[in-house]
Each structure stands twice: as structure tokens, then as C-alpha cells.
Amino acid sequence: MSNIQLALWSFPFLLLLIFVRVPIGLSMLLCGLGGSWVIYGNADPILNQLKQVTFTTFSNYNLSVIPLFLLMGQFAALGGLSRALFKAAEAWIGHRKGGVAMAAVGACAGFGAICGSSLATAATMGQVALPELKRAGYAGGISTACLAAGGTLGILIPPSVVLVIYAILTEQNIAKLFLAAFVPGILAAIGYMITIAIYARLKPQEMGTMAPMPMKDRIAATVATWPVIAIFLVVVGGIYTGIFTPTEGAAIGAFCTGIAAWASGGLNRKTLLDSVLGTAVATGMIFMIVLGAGLYNTFLALSQLPQEAAGAVAGWGLSPILVLIAILVLYVILGCFMDSLSMILLTIPVFFPIIMALDFGLPPEELAIWFGILVLIVVEVGLITPPVGMNLFVINSMAKDTPITHTYRAILPFVTSDFVRTAILVAFPSITLFVLRL
Numbered sequence: 001m002s003n004i005q006l007a008l009w010s011f012p013f014l015l016l017l018i019f020v021r022v023p024i025g026l027s028m029l030l031c032g033l034g035g036s037w038v039i040y041g042n043a044d045p046i047l048n049q050l051k052q053v054t055f056t057t058f059s060n061y062n063l064s065v066i067p068l069f070l071l072m073g074q075f076a077a078l079g080g081l082s083r084a085l086f087k088a089a090e091a092w093i094g095h096r097k098g099g100v101a102m103a104a105v106g107a108c109a110g111f112g113a114i115c116g117s118s119l120a121t122a123a124t125m126g127q128v129a130l131p132e133l134k135r136a137g138y139a140g141g142i143s144t145a146c147l148a149a150g151g152t153l154g155i156l157i158p159p160s161v162v163l164v165i166y167a168i169l170t171e172q173n174i175a176k177l178f179l180a181a182f183v184p185g186i187l188a189a190i191g192y193m194i195t196i197a198i199y200a201r202l203k204p205q206e207m208g209t210m211a212p213m214p215m216k217d218r219i220a221a222t223v224a225t226w227p228v229i230a231i232f233l234v235v236v237g238g239i240y241t242g243i244f245t246p247t248e249g250a251a252i253g254a255f256c257t258g259i260a261a262w263a264s265g266g267l268n269r270k271t272l273l274d275s276v277l278g279t280a281v282a283t284g285m286i287f288m289i290v291l292g293a294g295l296y297n298t299f300l301a302l303s304q305l306p307q308e309a310a311g312a313v314a315g316w317g318l319s320p321i322l323v324l325i326a327i328l329v330l331y332v333i334l335g336c337f338m339d340s341l342s343m344i345l346l347t348i349p350v351f352f353p354i355i356m357a358l359d360f361g362l363p364p365e366e367l368a369i370w371f372g373i374l375v376l377i378v379v380e381v382g383l384i385t386p387p388v389g390m391n392l393f394v395i396n397s398m399a400k401d402t403p404i405t406h407t408y409r410a411i412l413p414f415v416t417s418d419f420v421r422t423a424i425l426v427a428f429p430s431i432t433l434f435v436l437r438l
Helices: 003-019 024-040 044-058 061-078 081-093 099-112 118-135 140-151 161-170 174-202 215-223 226-240 246-263 269-303 305-316 320-334 340-356 364-382 390-396 404-427 429-437
Strands: none
Touching: 003 024, 003 269, 003 305, 024 044, 024 269, 024 340, 044 269, 061 081, 061 118, 061 161, 061 246, 061 269, 081 099, 081 118, 081 215, 081 226, 099 118, 099 140, 099 174, 118 140, 118 390, 140 174, 140 390, 140 404, 161 174, 161 340, 161 364, 174 226, 174 246, 174 364, 174 404, 174 429, 226 246, 269 340, 305 340, 320 340, 320 364, 320 404, 340 364, 364 404, 364 429, 390 404, 404 429
């Protein structure tokens, strides 16, 4: 068996390990070490590789941004910032048909601006918005679906943990990726709100209403969101303008959200310990996946599969757009079985050289950033694609009286919205890149 064949056979074996519930990080680590052992023929280079990959992976300074952004999200939840965002959006549009669901999506977008995790955004906003949606008379399916879809904005609107990982893997500038993701993130939120508006007209019986709030209450609810706005402007504005690096911005953001949580009474000695422990557990899980992917990708590099695949695809003479669409479709399919971070770590070392070898009429840096945003979007679609969309299960577990099949039916319009947005961004790269070009 050639090295290329060995690498190709490793993919179904890896999926088999994941299917039998072996942790994804451990699955990639075993495949990487096993494949490298077959290529080398003895164990000595494997031990040296394990030592070297571990050191080079975790000595990367940019990885320190991940626990800081996760801690920032923990403090934001403790500080009641998610509730303030939802109440402000609800005050302005909650009285309209579908308005409370739109408010939930808007609050998810706002919370995503200070939390880099989709699952954390979905879980936090679910605790806040689900009771309000039920009280306003919304059906269980649309309530859970809009929150599951809104939760995906946590990784699309900067800061984003997944974008940080993509930047490290492809050696791109984190701040530029954050800047490029901003417009697609806003388009996603708008698309979800339009979907809710159409849904409300087609199935008005599933949408509730609430009484309009007086103007003074609307203004008061809006003013209560000032910590979120201030933190976002300081962190993201500071990163975009180059005042500080993404890692420094994450540290400042964690400190500011910690102060906000302490001022609101949500942060004390016990909750601080819980937040640090929760951040450590999530960081350990992510870093285990990163290590496993590093060893697996080292094996793929030894097999020469990425280089051979890039050369083969370039030699086929296929349209670059056709190749791109095929890759994006594959991401949607993988999203039904894998989490977003694992998909990025597993596939980018193979797909990125293929894309960079094709001619899309863009400079290399712009092509890498555009492809990264497209990958992020379709990975986000995987989080809400039945039957195994992670966000669907997170939200549905909070709504015990809503059958999962109702959530599946209600999520389909949101998935359609994602497909339409992806098609637009594929057809018009300038939409993603125009802010970066400014």
C-alpha cells in the first residue's frame, strides 16, 4: 500500500472511531501516530514527533487567545449581559409579529460579539429567551429553531475561536479575518430575521405577540446594554485599529466583562472559581483536539496527500468555483456528524492547498481570507443541520416539552437562508472583502 492510499484509508477509519464514540481528539491522535508508524516502520521517530509536535503546537502564542475569549464569554453570561441585550431588542420589536423571535436573534448577534463560541451563545441565550418566547405564545418548534440558528452567530461574528484556529493553521492575520467576518455575520442576522418575518406570515398561528412598551422603557432597556457596546468597541475596535493584538484584546475583554459581572453582582468568589474551571475544561478539550489534529496533519504531510491532491485537482481543469462548491458541500455533510472545530482542524490542511492552487482572480491573502469566511459559514450551517446539529440538541435539551422533530421542521427555513447567503458570498467575494480593502 502506498503512502497516499494509506492516508486515504485513514479517513474512513477516523470516522469509524468517531462513530463508536471515541473522543475526536484522541481519534485523530491515534490515526496520526498509527499512520506515521506505518510510514516510518519503527517507533523512535514517532516518539520524537510526539515531543516535537506537542511543543511546537502549544508554544504558539496565538493559542493563548482561546482561553481568554472563553473566559470572556463566561463572565458575560454571569454579568447578565445576554439578558440586557434580549430585553433591549424585545423592547423595540417584541410587539410585532415574530418580534420576540427576531429580538432573540438580535441578542444572539450582540452576545456573539463578546463570546467566541456558538454553543455558549446558544446555551446562554436559550436560558434567557426561551421562557420569554413561551410566555409570548410562540410554538416550541420556532422558539428552539430561532435560538439554535441565532447561536451560530457566536462563531461568525468576531471574536471567533474557530477563526483563530483557521488563522493559525493557514498563517493568516487574525485581525483581518475578524474584520472580514463582520459583514457576513451581520448579513446572517438579517437573513434570520427575514426568515422569521416570512415564517410569521406563512404560519401566524405559531407566532405570539406582546404589548408595546412605552418609549421611556425602551430607552431604559437600550441604555442598560452600554457595557456590551463599550466592551465590543474597546476589544474589537482596538484590534481593528492595531492598538493592541488579538491576544491583548482578549485579555482586556475578559477583564472588562469580569468587572461588568462583578458590578452586576453575578461574579463572586464561587462563580469566579466556576468560571475559571469551566474555561479550563473547555480549553483542555479544544487543545486536545488541536494536538490530535497536529499529529494527524503531520502524518498527512508525510504521506504527501495534500500536495498530491492539490496537484491533481489543478490538473483536472475543473472550474475553480465548481471545486469550491464541492468542498463547501462536503463541509455541510461533515457538519451532520462532527463539531466545527474538529472539521476545521481535520480538513483545512488538505483543502487549503487545493484552493490556493486554483485561480479565483484574487491575491493570495484575499483568497485565503475569503475561503476562511466561507468555510466558517458552512461549518456554522452544520451546527443546525439535522439530524446531528449540535445547537439543535443544546437548545432542545432546554425545552423539554418540545419534540426534536418540531425543531427539525422549524430549522429548515433558517438552513435555506444560510444556503442563499453562502451562494451570494461565493458569487460576490467583494461583499466579504470590501471592508478589509478599505
